[in-house]
Structure formats: structure tokens, C-alpha cells
Amino acid sequence: MLNLLRKIIKTGCVTEPYDGGIVPPRFRGEVSWTESQCQDCQRCQSACPTGAIGFSGGKLTIDHTACTFCGQCVAACEHSALAHTGEYQLAEMKNQLSGKIRSILKRSLHIRHVDAGSCNACDWEMTALTNPIYDLQQYGIDFVPSPRHADMLMITGVVTRNLTQALTMTYEATPAPKLVMAVGACAASGKVYGNSYAIRGAVDTIVPVDIYVPGCPPRPAALIYGLLLALDRLGEARK
Incomplete structure (x- = not known):
């Protein structure tokens, strides 16, 4: 226990402030x-x-x-x-959210992840959100195991035929008001794998989408940007 405390004191804070402008040297952005x-x-x-x-x-x-x-x-x-370029803040909102939804979700945000047919690259980046480097919980945002406890669905992967029913049932089980984020190029466009008998297409062909986060996969900072954009909290995060 003492060794662990010494390590914590020696390491210090490792959490990166959002929008620090630091990207890896070989990072491919916009x-x-x-x-x-x-x-x-x-x-x-x-x-x-x-x-x-x-x-x-x-x-x-x-x-x-x-x-x-x-x-x-x-x-x-x-x-x-x-x-x-190094620009990763490319998330877009399809429609402006109503003031009522913003006022409700601005306090906190609970997310349910839905894999609709991904290669798991986006899923790995989402997992990094909860580590000490990005620390998603500092923004009052966290993942939950049930859609009935969620405010937002983060959907990864192009929608496959076998997972279409699971996606629609998860969407229906999420209480209103709710948000849907399409994570990555597969979910946002459905064009990465082309046309196939096994593929239904982009997420917005099955359920309504509010936020699109491009990338293959999008880096964790890009996901945080999309989340803060939805919550209208970018100004607070940059202070």
C-alpha cells in the first residue's frame, strides 16, 4: 500500500486538459x-x-x-x-437540440454503447475515455450498462442485418429525451464496407442521429469534443 502511495505521489496528475492542442506527430486529422x-x-x-x-x-x-x-x-x-492537419474537432450536430434537452442533460450524461457491427477500433478508443489520461468522468459523463439508464447512445460500426433489431430495441428502450451519436466513419456514413447483403448501412438509416463524429477511428479527444458539443459545454471545458 505504501509503495502504491509513493507511486501516485511521484507520478502526479496525468489527466490531459481538453483542447490542449497536443496531438501525436504522425496524427492524421482533417x-x-x-x-x-x-x-x-x-x-x-x-x-x-x-x-x-x-x-x-x-x-x-x-x-x-x-x-x-x-x-x-x-x-x-x-x-x-x-x-x-492536426485538426480533430470535426464532430457535427445534425439538428440543434432544444433548450429543454440541453437544460436537462447539461448537468450530467449517461451513455450506453451499442456495437452495431464494428471492427472494434472505435470501441478501443471509447474505452480509453475512462482511463486516467482522458478521465471522462471529470465532465460528469459516464457509461451505463443498461439503455434504460442512459441519456445517449454511442453507436459504433456499420449497421449489419443481424444487429438491426438489437439497435432498434436499444433505441426504443432508452428514455426520452435522448441523444444518438454515430461514432466513426462506418456509423456516420456506412460507406467504408460498401454494399453487401449483410449490411444495412449508416446508423441514421435505422434510427435518428444527432451527432456525427468522423474518423477511423476517431481519437478520444474527438469523442470528447462531440460530447461537449452536445452538452453545449465547450466554453466551460476551455476555461
Whole structure:
């Protein structure tokens, strides 16, 4: 016991403050486009495995819900018009939540995780949220074992046919008001695995989705950003 106390005192606090701006050196975040360097060859569009890149009116568009940050578009561009940045705050809210829901959930948030057919990469990142580094509980947010105790469903993976019923039943068992977060490119877009007899598609084809967090997988800080965005607590977290 004494050795454990000595270790705790020596180690000190390891929890990272949110939005500290620290990302790993090789981290691949949002893809940036430099228009002046683009030659409109559209090789990046052909190289994208999920069809996240498009061209409209001479402008490059990126669907970040489908982007897996694989880097193939960057590698395919011979003119260095594309580059990965360290930006991970890419979560988006489909609809503005009502003031009533915000006022209720702002105090705390209980989450039920639903694996609708993932490869488990997103699940590993979600597990990291509860470790001492990210310490999700410092924001009044925690995971619960039952949807009947949850305020939000965090759904990972493209929805498979075998898990469609489990997803809909879990959604119905969650009391209102409730939120749904699609975690990762599979859940947000359904495009990563393409079309198959075993796949139903993105989460929003089965149940309503409020927050989309892109990535393959999204890093824990990106998940925290999505959660705080839903709770309208970003200002508090950055103080």
C-alpha cells in the first residue's frame, strides 16, 4: 500500500486538459485543400476508397463523415494540394437540440454503447475515455450498462442485418429525451464496407442521429469534443 502511495505521489496528475492542442506527430486529422496548387486532375477523387472526395463547380469537397483519414488522397496528389492537419474537432450536430434537452442533460450524461457491427477500433478508443489520461468522468459523463439508464447512445460500426433489431430495441428502450451519436466513419456514413447483403448501412438509416463524429477511428479527444458539443459545454471545458 505504501509503495502504491509513493507511486501516485511521484507520478502526479496525468489527466490531459481538453483542447490542449497536443496531438501525436504522425496524427492524421482533417484534410486541407490548397486551391492555388490544385490542377483539377481529380486523382485524389479516384484514390479515395470511400468516395468522400468530390468536385463541384471547380471546388474540391470532402465528406468528413465518410473520410477514414487513410492518406491515399494526399499520396495521390502530385501537386501537394492536399495535406493532413492536426485538426480533430470535426464532430457535427445534425439538428440543434432544444433548450429543454440541453437544460436537462447539461448537468450530467449517461451513455450506453451499442456495437452495431464494428471492427472494434472505435470501441478501443471509447474505452480509453475512462482511463486516467482522458478521465471522462471529470465532465460528469459516464457509461451505463443498461439503455434504460442512459441519456445517449454511442453507436459504433456499420449497421449489419443481424444487429438491426438489437439497435432498434436499444433505441426504443432508452428514455426520452435522448441523444444518438454515430461514432466513426462506418456509423456516420456506412460507406467504408460498401454494399453487401449483410449490411444495412449508416446508423441514421435505422434510427435518428444527432451527432456525427468522423474518423477511423476517431481519437478520444474527438469523442470528447462531440460530447461537449452536445452538452453545449465547450466554453466551460476551455476555461
